[in-house]
Amino acid sequence: MNQDEYKKLVDEITPKENKLKNAIVAFFIGGLIGFVGQVVVTILMTSFEMENVEAYTWLCIFIILFGSVCTALGFFDNLVTKAKAGLIVPTTGFAHSITSAALDYKKEGMITGLGANFFKLAGSVLLYGIIAAFFLSILGVMIYG
Amino acid sequence: MDSIKFSNVFLNDSFTVAGPLEKEGQIKDYNLVMDDYYYNEPTFEQAEIKMQRVVIDNLLLRNKYLDSDIDYLLSGDLSNQIGVSNYAAKSYRIPYLGVYSACATFVESLILGARLLDGKTARRAIVIASSHNLTAEKQFRFPVEYGAPKPKTTTFTATGSVGTILSKDQAKVKMEGATVGTVIDKGMKDATHMGAVMAPAAAETLIQHLTDFNRTVDYYDVIVTGDLGSVGTDIFQEYLKRTHGINIKNHMDAATEIYLETQEVYAGASGPIALPLVLFNKVLKNNRFRKILIIGTGSLHSPTLVNQKITIPAIAHAVSLEVLK
Numbered sequence: 001m002n003q004d005e006y007k008k009l010v011d012e013i014t015p016k017e018n019k020l021k022n023a024i025v026a027f028f029i030g031g032l033i034g035f036v037g038q039v040v041v042t043i044l045m046t047s048f049e050m051e052n053v054e055a056y057t058w059l060c061i062f063i064i065l066f067g068s069v070c071t072a073l074g075f076f077d078n079l080v081t082k083a084k085a086g087l088i089v090p091t092t093g094f095a096h097s098i099t100s101a102a103l104d105y106k107k108e109g110m111i112t113g114l115g116a117n118f119f120k121l122a123g124s125v126l127l128y129g130i131i132a133a134f135f136l137s138i139l140g141v142m143i144y145g
Numbered sequence: 146m147d148s149i150k151f152s153n154v155f156l157n158d159s160f161t162v163a164g165p166l167e168k169e170g171q172i173k174d175y176n177l178v179m180d181d182y183y184y185n186e187p188t189f190e191q192a193e194i195k196m197q198r199v200v201i202d203n204l205l206l207r208n209k210y211l212d213s214d215i216d217y218l219l220s221g222d223l224s225n226q227i228g229v230s231n232y233a234a235k236s237y238r239i240p241y242l243g244v245y246s247a248c249a250t251f252v253e254s255l256i257l258g259a260r261l262l263d264g265k266t267a268r269r270a271i272v273i274a275s276s277h278n279l280t281a282e283k284q285f286r287f288p289v290e291y292g293a294p295k296p297k298t299t300t301f302t303a304t305g306s307v308g309t310i311l312s313k314d315q316a317k318v319k320m321e322g323a324t325v326g327t328v329i330d331k332g333m334k335d336a337t338h339m340g341a342v343m344a345p346a347a348a349e350t351l352i353q354h355l356t357d358f359n360r361t362v363d364y365y366d367v368i369v370t371g372d373l374g375s376v377g378t379d380i381f382q383e384y385l386k387r388t389h390g391i392n393i394k395n396h397m398d399a400a401t402e403i404y405l406e407t408q409e410v411y412a413g414a415s416g417p418i419a420l421p422l423v424l425f426n427k428v429l430k431n432n433r434f435r436k437i438l439i440i441g442t443g444s445l446h447s448p449t450l451v452n453q454k455i456t457i458p459a460i461a462h463a464v465s466l467e468v469l470k
Contacts, residue, residue, distance in 0.1 A: 001345075001388050003332035009387065010333070010341045013379045015297045022294070077292030084294050100290035104283055107188050121291065 022084040029086030067095030097121035148357035154259040155316040164304025193277040196306040197233035212238040217270040221250035250417040252441030273308030276416030298338040300415035307421035324463040326350035340377015343442040346459035371420040371442040374412030399423035437466040
């Protein structure tokens with residue numbers, strides 16, 4: 001049996017992932033986080049008399065704190081697995097990736113372990129996020145002046 | 146030369162330490178179980194070292210052997226540079242050989258150990274393997290607390306350590322023969338689907354074994370593969386049917402014999418420990434099985450080479466055992 005025939009056999013037997021179901025789960029859980037975030041921003045703006053930008057900064061801090069504390073308490077990974085991309089795409093996923101890497105490597109030293117591996121997973125998010133922001137802001141200046 | 150026949154090698158005692166999830170599973174009577182993944186050690190890696198040491202200590206103690214009574218120690222695991230086995234071995238004055246063959250490590254060690262005993266001077270060897278779910282997760286996949294969604298084909302590295310004493314002293318289980326497999330690469334690249342990577346290797350080694358010993362699959366009461374998983378098992382059986390016209394009915398895959406269906410382990414257990422856990426704690430305890438063929442299967446990938454998008458090679462080694470009356 002050559003490689004192509006074997007690949008066909010594997011594809012025949014391998015159970016299909018339910019992409020539609022995963023997308024729906026991710027849509028609702030991600031949406032729920034967005035909804036809660038909006039409620040928090042509204043409360044901050046009305047009850048604490050914050051400006052829009054300030055309120056969003058605080059929200060970001062809250063979500064990162066929430067994601068990190070939940071990760072450290074040990075149950076969050078099961079939730080993230082079940083929520084598919086719903087908890088990974090929001091900032092909770094960013095916090096989750098950093099905290100889980102930090103927990104893993106803290107015993108290998110502050111420099112050689114924790115420091116070196118802190119952005120093991122989140123490094124890509126940061127790098128390409130910053131690059132994208134750079135070009136989009138140039139584009140923004142060109143369009144809106 | 147693929148196959149070897151042994152005339153005078155026996156599996157004497159064995160000892161098992163199993164992890165916390167394994168003790169909730171299908172097999173209930175392991176020698177020792179760990180209540181948590183740390184096993185009173187500061188890190189998971191050190192817990193795994195302790196697991197190996199507990200197994201070796203118990204094998205020596207139960208049989209009243211000193212270090213000097215054992216001629217060789219052969220061990221392996223999944224950690225980088227097989228650090229766990231190396232660090233466990235430093236506690237003993239036993240000549241040591243570290244073995245790595247991914248999840249086929251235990252069977253490879255058995256073959257090497259039996260071959261060493263063929264020499265005139267050696268009397269006995271300890272063969273041991275271990276794996277720890279969380280050291281393997283960290284090593285091959287994501288940080289322990291990171292909850293990445295996984296496909297249904299993923300296997301779950303089992304936690305435990307199993308050791309046995311190979312010796313020329315007559316015992317109930319005789320190691321009768323072995324077939325050393327060749328590395329097979331069928332073009333698979335997905336490290337979350339190791340069953341598909343390993344199934345052809347298992348099938349080819351089985352065929353080689355049957356040809357060399359001039360046997361059919363029915364010669365054996367049971368053929369136990371290592372850790373193909375539920376999906377890999379289907380691929381293995383279908384592959385045998387299509388390429389060699391063999392319909393295998395006496396096949397058991399260790400991956401699906403450890404956990405319950407309610408435990409969320411995707412396609413089943415994996416790791417070098419999966420096969421010996423089932424072999425010593427289930428198959429050899431069942432009186433129906435007299436002629437047993439075990440096939441250890443290993444996906445020989447490294448995270449670096451997987452990221453370089455090269456296809457993954459696989460290996461399978463077979464050992465035939467006979468339970469004497």
